Amino acid sequence: MIDNNRYPTSIRAxxxxGILLVAYVLSFIDRQILNLLVGPIRADLGISDTQMSLLMGLSFAIFYTVAGIPLGRIADSKSRRGLIAWGVAFWSLMxxxxxxxxxxxxxxxCRIGVGAGEAALSPxxxxxxxxxxxxxRRATAISVYAMGIYLGAGMAFLLGGIVVTWANxxxxxTLPVLGIVRPWQLIFLVLGAVGLMFCLVLLAIKEPTRKGVGAGVAVPLKEVGAYLLTIRKAVLCHNFGFACLSFASYGASAWIPTFFxxxxxxxxGEVGIYYGSLVMVAGSTGIVFGGRLADYMARRGYRxxxxxxxxxxxxxxxxxxxxxxxxNMPLLWAIMFFNxxxxxxxxxxxPAAIQEIMPNAMRGQASAIYLFTITLIGLGIGPTAVAMFTDFVFQDDMAVRYSIxxxxxxxxxxxxxxxxxGLKPYRAARDTLENWSEQQGQPG
Structure with missing residues (x-):
């Protein structure tokens, strides 16, 4: 008899x-490369900062969020590896x-298509x-996966800076069939080809058994909604609190290359190399430090x-x-590292916090709602808010530093x-899950 509550070996886990991390890195390279290419794309397409910000954020975010909830529902009951593979293939083509x-x-x-494809990955x-x-051990593991945000963004700037310098x-x-291709267009073509090849690597993932009551069963949306209502204060403070941080992060990072x-x-090219390297090191260590600190605090009794x-x-x-x-540039780079x-x-x-307050069979959908919130508010509005301050409040491209x-x-x-x-409601939500699981007769 298979023990559904048994975890995979440490190596397998x-x-x-590691494979999911690489997928996330690729997704963020595809998502963030635009931030380094503001100048040539604006020039070739004849657009403003605000129009450029819609390419960076809202066009991607709307369909990322809309597609995320049904894809999260699929992740709760169908093959998660298969869902990710189809997502990687589609966003790479786009x-x-x-x-x-x-x-x-x-x-x-095309950016709408990239967003719809990437929505399959994280839930x-x-x-x-x-x-x-x-x-x-979950917060650390999810934080290592989430390193993809900063490894991907850093590589987008670092490799993008090198390629932009070379391509310029x-x-x-002139390419066969495609004809004349501008340097910034070549970068997107190469990234798409790399993503399609990576799909084969996903076959190495072996799905773990689902843990908890009703795992692998499609829970009716009405039941998911009813459960979320019982912990609504925790969910609202969590989702919107982290969405505000996402807003600040995406809003700033979209325009930091332009700021420099x-x-x-x-x-x-210089921005790509210097800032890209900084993002990879500072972002990756910061996100893993956050996970390690949370796991340490959890072992010390902080719920x-x-x-x-x-x-x-x-x-x-x-x-x-x-x-x-x-x-002062040396001081600026030092503070930017800590920032x-x-x-x-x-x-x-x-995202680790979401796993702690939701039953297994609802985790994908709850994660999709979280991603819906932080992406629509953060990526969807953040870059455009900064651009609109620059275009309409200051009316000066050189004021981007003050807008950020x-x-x-x-x-x-x-x-x-x-x-x-949200601290107190969150602790109450953990109690709610434990009581719910006891009523179901099994740990959640």
């Missing part, structure tokens, strides 16, 4: 995390299609990881450890936002308030 865009609306449609990945690790030196290239180029005179780490990160991030007003570190800390513990500082600081204060308010 970490192999799964990334390659971005490289063929000739007009602004072509690009918008299924969170579910796979939650079924591969016991609760006291070569000028437009416009305010400090760096070239895109709201994941929320507390998020709150701590928000306070530290608010202090580090002063970096956008600094002109990226603290911004990264919450994004492993936030104001938007990031105000929204981070909102995050601090919401996460503080």
């Amino acid at each position: 970490w192999v799964t995390v 990334t390659a299609a971005c490289g063929l865009a000739q007009q602004y609306w072509h690009f918008i449609l 299924a990945a969170y579910s796979l990881i939650a079924d591969s690790f016991p609760a006291d 030196a070569q000028g437009p290239m 180029i416009r305010t400090h005179g760096l070239t895109p 709201d450890a994941n929320m507390r780490v998020g709150l701590l990160a928000a306070v530290l991030t608010l202090l580090c936002n002063a970096v956008y007003l600094v002109d 990226v570190f603290t911004v990264a800390m919450p994004f492993g513990v936030a 500082f104001i938007v990031a600081s105000v929204i981070t204060v909102g995050s601090i308030i919401l996460l503080w308010m």
Whole structure:
């Protein structure tokens, strides 16, 4: 008889995390590469900062969020590995299609496709990881997976900077069938091809057995909604508190390369190498540190450890936002390192917190709702909010530093308030899950 509550071996579990991490890295490279290519894309398509921000954020975010909830439902009952493979293939094709865009609306449609494809990854990945690790190791495991955010963003800048420098030196290239291809278009074509090849690697994932009552069974949406209503205060404070941090993070990171180029005179290649390297190191260590700290606090008896780490990160991030007003470059880079570190800390513990307050059969859907909220608010609005301050409040491209500082600081204060308010409801939500599981006759 198979023990459904038995976890995979440590090696098997970490192999799964490693493969999912690479998938997440690829998704963030595809998602963030636009931030380094503002200049050439604006020039070729004849668009403003605000229009560019819609490519970075809203066009991607709307369909990422809309597709995420039904795909999260599939992740709760069907093959999670298969769902991820189809998602990677689709978003890679759409990334390659971005490289063929000739007009602004072509690009918008392709970015919508990238968003819809990437929506398949994280709800299924969170579910796979939650079924591969016991609760006291889960925040660390999910944080390692979430390193993909910063490894991917950093590689987008680092490799993008190198490729942009090389491609600009070569000028437009003529490819078979496709004809003349501009340097920025070539980058999207290469990324799409890499993603399609990676689909074969996903076959190495072996799905763990689902743990808990009703695992693998499609729970009616009405039942999911009813359960969420019983813990609504915790869910609202959690989702919107971390969404505010996502807003600050996406809003700033979308324009930081442009900030360095416009305010400090760096070239895109220099930004890619310097800032990309910093993001990879500071972001990756920050997100893993957040997970390790949460697991340590959990072992010390804190039942709201994941929320507390998020709150701590928000306070530290608010202090580090002063970096956008600094002109001394050595000091700026030092503060920027800590800024990226603290911004990264919450994004492993936030999804881990969802796993702790939801029954297994509802985790994918709850994760999709969380991703819906943070992506629509963070990626969907953050970059555009900064751009609109630059275009309509300051009416000066050179004021982007002040736009980032104001938007990031105000929204981070909102995050601090919401996460503080959510500590007590979150502890109550954990009690609710334990009581629910006892009524079902099995641990959740």
